[in-house]
Amino acid sequence: MxxxxxxxxxxxxxxxxxxxxxxxxxxxxxxxxxxxxxxxxxxxxxxxxxxxxxxxxxxxxxxxxxxxxxxxxxxxxxxxxxxxxxxMKGDSALHLDTKPSVILVVGVNGVGKTTTIGKLGQKFVSEGKKVLFAAADTFRAAAADQLEVWAERCSADIVRHSEGADPSAVIFDAISAAKARGTDVVICDTAGRLHNKKNLMNELAKMNRVIERELPGASRETLLVIDATTGQNGVNQAESFNEACTLTGIVLTKLDGTAKGGIVINISSRLGVPVKFIGVGESADDLLEFDAKAFVEAFFE
Ligand SMILES: Nc1nc2c(ncn2[C@@H]2O[C@H](COP(=O)(O)OP(=O)(O)O)[C@@H](O)[C@H]2O)c(=O)[nH]1
Ligand SMILES: [Mg+2]
CATH class of the missing domain: 1.20.120.140 (SRP54, nucleotide-binding domain)
Incomplete structure (x- = not known):
């Protein structure tokens, strides 16, 4: 197709x-x-x-x-x-120029973060890159198990700790492993269950400090995943996360499940953060690099 x-x-x-x-x-x-x-x-x-x-x-x-x-x-x-x-103009490309470079994936629970990481892993591995997943959603063991399934499926490495561990410690270990193994891209999963904005800001700030300290000058992306079926709520989430950390891109998932795909245009024009990928299904190749022109054409076709 x-x-x-x-x-x-x-x-x-x-x-x-x-x-x-x-x-x-x-x-x-x-x-x-x-x-x-x-x-x-x-x-x-x-x-x-x-x-x-x-x-x-x-x-x-x-x-x-x-x-x-x-x-x-x-x-x-x-x-x-x-x-x-x-x-919607804005730079939709990922900038991953250093080895390793780091992608932090954030967003509320259930939006499709872990699935998107699996799909990204598949994409990078197929491009010949060495990928390592950091299972920094330590809230429940099942989250790391799910990421592990994706790691096996796409031949990525994974660093995980036990349930309840400090997410920043997982990221620290993942970066050490990436340095030792010559990894190209470290992709960090995070928990979406943070109870309030202060909590969220603190947690994200701590993870960012670890990355900054361990990999100064590395190429970084912070991708916010939003579920397209949530409508206006997705715009509110984007605004909160944009205040809590510097987002470099948005991934809109579950476009296949909504009659309201205009949310893509809404979010990218409101926030001034480019949409970098869209998710159109649950399997590994259902992640598309965003192309504003192709999107709008398909929208009005
Ligand atoms: N239809 C559809 N389902 C998706 C898409 N992305 C993720 N999902 C599903 O959404 C559910 C939650 O995804 P998950 O990655 O666990 O979300 P997380 O809590 O943010 O990590 C799972 O059942 C995924 O298969 C997508 O683009 N389309
Ligand atoms: Mg998850």
Whole structure:
């Protein structure tokens, strides 16, 4: 299945609703007037693009329609795609230039952190990289067991401690092992069960201190995983985590399970943190590098 087919397949539910809405609005197109703009705004909001983003999108469309001739619904679609791509611009690439480099994966419980780490491991190993997982979600033993299954599946190494251990100690050991073994990428799983923001900040700060101290100058990524099916709640989570640590990218999982794929546009335009990957299923190859243009095209196709 091609890359585009995968996005298309992953966005099937979104398209069944969003496309119908946007297309239904465009089907009645005669001219760009306030009726059309407000109907478009509503259909964008229904796809979870967010009220604010829908409003600024429509404002931009209004301005453009004054400057350019928009004659057909294809013209409008093209302008709409262009405006939404602009809102998502940002660097979607991972920057892992040092050996080892470190990816810290954060997010609330159940969003798909461990699964995403497994998928990333698979991707890096297939590129010929040596990967080590740090099982720093020590909250329950099952979390490390789950990561271990992925490690076996994709031939990555894993460092784990017993249940309840200090997550920063796991990361410390993982980095020592990575240095000794010539690992390319260390991917750290974390617990999503932190009770409050202060707790979360302290824990993340401690892990970051360990990485900083043990690997000064190393390439780092901090990826926030968000479940696309949680809608507005996902935006709130992103805002909290963005305050607690410096995020370098977002992974939006479970796009295959939602009719509201517009959340991708909402989150990346609101936070100014680029979406780097999208998850469209549970298996190892269901993680796609994010491409704003391909995404928007599939969205409005
Ligand atoms: N459909 C679908 N399910 C996913 C995706 N990513 C993760 N999951 C499922 O979501 C559930 C929770 O994932 P897990 O990685 O354990 O979440 P964690 O608590 O954040 O580590 C599991 O059943 C995963 O198989 C995705 O992109 N699509
Ligand atoms: Mg987990």
């Amino acid at each position: 091609s890359f585009f087919d995968k996005i298309r397949e992953g966005l099937k539910k979104t398209k069944q609703s969003a496309q119908n809405n946007v297309n239904a609005v465009l089907a009645t197109f005669r001219t760009v007037d306030e009726d059309l703009l407000s109907e478009l705004e509503d259909s964008l909001i229904l796809a979870d693009i967010g009220a604010e983003t829908a409003m600024t999108t429509v404002d931009e469309l209004r301005e453009r329609s004054k400057l350019r001739n928009i004659h057909t619904k294809e013209d409008i679609k093209a302008e709409l795609c262009d405006i939404l791509c602009e809102k």
